[in-house]
Amino acid sequence: MRGMVCFAWVLxxxxxxxxxxxxxxxxxxxVRCENCHGxxxxxxxxxxxxxxxxxxxxxxxxSGLACADCHRGFEAGYPHSTVNRVTSCETCHEQEGVDWNxxxxxxxxxxxxxxxxxxxxxxxxxxxxxxxxxxxxYSLNVASLCGRCHADxxxxxxxxxxxxxEQARTAVAQYFETVHGHALTVAGxxxxxxxxxxHRAHKVLPPDSAESSVNRRNIPExxxxxxxxxxxVYEASxxxxxxxxxxxxxxxxxxxxxxxxxxxxxxxxxxxxxxYLGVVEECGTCHEExxxxxxxxxxGKVTRLGSTLAATCSDCHTPHNMRSVDDPTxxxxxxxxxExxxxxxxxxNANFVQYRPHADPRQGDTYPVLHWTWLFMTSLxxxxxxxxxxxxxxxVTRLTIDHVRAGKGVxxx
Amino acid sequence: xxxxALNAADRGRGPHLWRFTPLQRTLHAFVIVSFFGLVLTGxxxxxxxxxxxxxxxxxxxGVGAAGLIHRFCAVITFGYxxxxxxxLVVLARxxxxxxxxxxxxxxxxxxxxxxxxxxxxxxxxxxxxxxxxDRFSYMEKFDYLAVFWGVxxxxxxxxxxxxxxxFSTFLPGWAFNVATIVHGDEAxxxxxxxFTIHFFNVHLRPEKFPIDLVIFTGRATxxxxxxxxxxxxxxxxxxxxxxxxxAPPVSxxxxxxxMTLGFASLALGVTIIALVVWAVLH
Numbered sequence: 001m002r003g004m005v006c007f008a009w010v011l012x013x014x015x016x017x018x019x020x021x022x023x024x025x026x027x028x029x030x031v032r033c034e035n036c037h038g039x040x041x042x043x044x045x046x047x048x049x050x051x052x053x054x055x056x057x058x059x060x061x062x063s064g065l066a067c068a069d070c071h072r073g074f075e076a077g078y079p080h081s082t083v084n085r086v087t088s089c090e091t092c093h094e095q096e097g098v099d100w101n102x103x104x105x106x107x108x109x110x111x112x113x114x115x116x117x118x119x120x121x122x123x124x125x126x127x128x129x130x131x132x133x134x135x136x137x138y139s140l141n142v143a144s145l146c147g148r149c150h151a152d153x154x155x156x157x158x159x160x161x162x163x164x165x166e167q168a169r170t171a172v173a174q175y176f177e178t179v180h181g182h183a184l185t186v187a188g189x190x191x192x193x194x195x196x197x198x199h200r201a202h203k204v205l206p207p208d209s210a211e212s213s214v215n216r217r218n219i220p221e222x223x224x225x226x227x228x229x230x231x232x233v234y235e236a237s238x239x240x241x242x243x244x245x246x247x248x249x250x251x252x253x254x255x256x257x258x259x260x261x262x263x264x265x266x267x268x269x270x271x272x273x274x275x276y277l278g279v280v281e282e283c284g285t286c287h288e289e290x291x292x293x294x295x296x297x298x299x300g301k302v303t304r305l306g307s308t309l310a311a312t313c314s315d316c317h318t319p320h321n322m323r324s325v326d327d328p329t330x331x332x333x334x335x336x337x338x339e340x341x342x343x344x345x346x347x348x349n350a351n352f353v354q355y356r357p358h359a360d361p362r363q364g365d366t367y368p369v370l371h372w373t374w375l376f377m378t379s380l381x382x383x384x385x386x387x388x389x390x391x392x393x394x395x396v397t398r399l400t401i402d403h404v405r406a407g408k409g410v411x412x413x
Numbered sequence: 414x415x416x417x418a419l420n421a422a423d424r425g426r427g428p429h430l431w432r433f434t435p436l437q438r439t440l441h442a443f444v445i446v447s448f449f450g451l452v453l454t455g456x457x458x459x460x461x462x463x464x465x466x467x468x469x470x471x472x473x474x475g476v477g478a479a480g481l482i483h484r485f486c487a488v489i490t491f492g493y494x495x496x497x498x499x500x501l502v503v504l505a506r507x508x509x510x511x512x513x514x515x516x517x518x519x520x521x522x523x524x525x526x527x528x529x530x531x532x533x534x535x536x537x538x539x540x541x542x543x544x545x546x547d548r549f550s551y552m553e554k555f556d557y558l559a560v561f562w563g564v565x566x567x568x569x570x571x572x573x574x575x576x577x578x579x580f581s582t583f584l585p586g587w588a589f590n591v592a593t594i595v596h597g598d599e600a601x602x603x604x605x606x607x608f609t610i611h612f613f614n615v616h617l618r619p620e621k622f623p624i625d626l627v628i629f630t631g632r633a634t635x636x637x638x639x640x641x642x643x644x645x646x647x648x649x650x651x652x653x654x655x656x657x658x659x660a661p662p663v664s665x666x667x668x669x670x671x672m673t674l675g676f677a678s679l680a681l682g683v684t685i686i687a688l689v690v691w692a693v694l695h
Contacts, residue, residue, distance in 0.1 A: 172569050289551065298593060301461040307476040328517055347578035354586030355577075371593050377598035384602060388610040394537035401539070 033067040036078075049124075056125045060131075088221040091116045092386075099202035104213070114155070121145060130201075137201070140184060142194040147172040167265060191226070198222055198264075214264070219257040233320045234258075238327075253286040270319065276308050283313040293358040316340055316357065419672070421621035425636020429660040430649065432638070433631040435502055441628050443493045444560065445678055450486030452604050453519045453687060454479040459597045463692035487571055517644065518548040518557070526551040547644040552614045556607075563603045570596040605689065608682035616679060624679065629671030632660035 036042050050171070057063055057192035068074060073085045076139070090097025100106055100118070108115030121137055128135035136145040149155045151172040160168040175181045182194035198214055199205075205212035213222045222252040224231030234240045242255030249255075261282050268275045280303060284291025294300040299310045314322075316332055323330035331340045336352035345352060359367050418424045433441075454473060457466040473479045505513045514521050528544070529551050535541035549557070569590035573580050577589050616624050620640070627633045635655070638646040649655055663671075 058562065068472055165665055195612075197457050295461070298458075301458045302476055304461040304482075305457060305470045305476050309477075345578055347581075349581055351584060352578065352581035352586050355589050356587055357414060359587070361590075361592045367587075367590070370590050370594065374594050374598075377594060377602075381602040381605070385610075388606070388651060391533075391537075392610060394534070397540070397612075400536045403619075 013228065030109055033074075037067075052125055060125065060127050061129050062125075089122075093118075093374060094288060096202050097137075100202070103204045104206055105204055108159075114149075114158075137194075137196075139194050140188070141188045143172060143175055143181065143184070143269075146195045159305075168263055171265050178265060178267040179269050180267060195228070216254070216257055216259075219259055223258040230320050237321050238323050239320075251286070251288070257284065273306070273308050275308065276312060277303060279314060280304075280312050287313075289360075290358050295362045296360070297357055299357060311344060311357075315343070418670075419624065420625035420630075421616075421625040422630065422633035425634045425640060427635025427639075428655075429632040429634055429662060430638055430655070430658040431631060432627055432633050436496075436569055438629060438631045440493045440497055442674065443489055445674065446606070447486040447489035447493070448604075449678070449681060449688050450482050451490070451600070454483040454486070455597075455600055456604070456688065458687065459601060460692035463688070463695055465688055465691065468686075486573065487568070490564055491568060492566065514528060517648070520554055522551065522554055522558075526554060535610070545643040546641065548616070549640055550642070554685065556611055556614075559606065563599060567599050567603070570599070589631045601689070604682075604685060608630070608686045612679060612682055616675075624675045626663075626668075626675055627669040628673060630663040630667055632663065661675070 033052075034054050037050060038049055041052075043050045057065070070087055071085065072087050074080045088097065096118075096401075104116040107115075109117050123136065126134070128138075130137045130139070132138060133140070135141065150168070154171050155410075159165070165291070174383075177184060180193045183189040184194055200213050203211070203213070207214045207216070209215060210217070212218065219230055219238070224234075235244075238363060239255050242249065243257060245255070254280050261279060269278070280294070280300070284294075294313070295304060299312070302310045303312055321331070323333075325332050325334075327333060328335060330336065333354075338348050338350065341348040341353050341355075356367065356370075359370055361367060361370045364371035417576075423429075453469070457463070457479070458467045460466055467469060468481050470476055473482060503515065515523070517523075525547070527545065532541055532544035536543045573584070573589060573592040575594060580588070610670060613619065614627075627637070633641075635646065638649070
């Protein structure tokens with residue numbers, strides 16, 4: 001046994017002799033890290049993370065860096081301290097560091113220790129660029145990366161247990177069902193939005209934070225980063241103008257931003273029935289009266305039954321360029337109705353567009369003919385049913401009385 | 414005493430007498446089938462918010478299929494309407510317009526009908542004898558004229574909604590708003606009336622319970638006629654037409670078909686009323 005230990009010490013000494021290499025006459029002898037950390041056998045039985053051969057770095061974005069660029073304090077050579085001192089990534093990645101420090105991950109990483117720092121997402125030695133397929137931060141891998149924590153029941157349980165964080169509990173699973181998730185996983189589109197496109201990579205902040213990219217006020221800008229063709233139209237629409245204004249309208253509703261109609265983690269293609277039929281409800285959450293009257297019309301009723309052919313809100317009011325009926329550029333301005341209705345009803349003419357798609361027969365002042373028709377029809381219905389209802393009840397009563405009397409031997413009149 | 418026949422028109426003494434022509438029976442069968450088709454496909458639209466609406470439409474094959482069935486049944490409705498109008502012209506040529514429009518066997522309400530209504534209420538209240546009806550009671554006339562008016566009103570408003578672009582060449586667009594209200598509410602009145610009042614008056618009242626197949630088989634006993642249409646029966650006896658009107662007993666095939674259509678219609682009609690009540694209370 002003693003012989004074996006001696007032999008090991010000799011081997012180590014020989015190894016160190018090999019490792020120490022005089023650079024030039026004045027220089028401090030430099031110990032090449034890979035001489036030890038590149039030998040798998042050297043750390044056999046020890047912590048395997050200490051085994052870092054040069055190849056592990058040579059193909060990464062950090063291939064030009066030396067170990068000591070990150071691992072400072074080992075300049076004095078061997079034997080060195082066993083304390084792993086890693087310099088902050090921020091040293092080089094300054095802006096990323098500032099952003100991360102401002103993020104919700106920073107305080108949780110510092111105080112609770114279970115939120116991600118640089119290495120949780122980017123790795124340690126094998127750090128590849130975000131455009132490298134091997135990187136966890138590559139667009140096709142991001143959702144799985146974030147899902148490591150955000151789909152972990154224990155993380156969800158500790159961070160997102162309260163009712164106001166309901167959306168966060170299912171965010172990752174839901175993402176994969178959205179149009180963005182499908183584009184990524186099914187169609188393999190790397191340009192499709194993934195977690196960091198909306199939530200940012202480093203400055204991740206909850207939606208109630210004013211600086212958050214997913215705060216209501218910043219949503220159009222966030223979505224507009226990709227949906228450039230929509231953002232301009234939206235900004236110019238009645239909704240966009242109301243958003244600029246920033247104050248709630250007469251019924252206490254704030255102007256809708258992208259996620260109010262499209263939702264955040266339930267985004268589906270706009271030509272899917274689930275969207276097509278659901279958007280009416282969505283508009284109705286603010287436009288309550290128009291929603292009710294729409295559902296009284298053929299358009300509304302048949303849509304509610306599942307038809308995708310009849311007009312819904314966006315067919316007449318456009319999906320993003322909705323404007324007041326008084327605005328001459330509005331799709332529902334009287335001067336443009338023939339064109340708007342004509343999109344479905346090809347032969348629509350000036351007569352045709354006098355149809356009232358939100359008529360309320362209860363409003364006698366606005367719709368007198370409709371109101372009186374409705375009153376007449378309702379009265380007719382009630383009148384007929386009441387008259388014959390009484391007729392029927394009296395008939396049954398008469399026969400019952402006669403039947404009872406006959407049983408007692410009384411002859412009916 | 415023979416057991417009480419299931420079919421009210423088979424009860425009572427005497428031979429069977431013809432009451433309805435094969436054309437009338439056939440047209441009524443078409444009325445039933447097309448009306449159910451229209452109601453089942455139109456009702457979910459009228460009550461699109463009802464809990465059963467979407468399920469019913471899915472069961473019918475979806476919104477598109479429902480719309481197709483609705484329009485198909487509308488065509489049948491226009492068909493029987495015009496065949497019936499044609500038969501009225503033929504009848505008028507045979508008997509003269511006067512007899513068609515006025516008199517004891519006319520469908521047009523007579524002063525006697527008003528007196529019958531008053532007499533009926535007197536009887537209900539125990540203040541008089543039951544009125545004696547002629548060939549058609551005021552209830553049957555109401556049924557008939559309600560369908561006549563209903564088909565015309567619902568039919569025309571339905572055409573407006575079917576071909577809005579065509580009608581907008583001479584009608585203002587708000588006519589379609591009016592047509593929507595008229596079409597739906599008149600249809601609701603029609604089905605509410607038929608599946609409750611008509612069913613009661615014709616089938617479910619104790620005298621006739623559970624079913625009266627006279628409209629399907631076309632014939633009823635002399636005793637039935639004496640009870641339901643005493644004046645008509647009296648006239649038949651007086652004019653010696655009993656033998657002319659004598660009908661053979663109904664064949665087993667016609668009887669079974671009549672029973673099936675009759676009971677199926679009753680069951681479906683009552684179910685539809687339940688759906689309407691559910692929708693209104695919802």
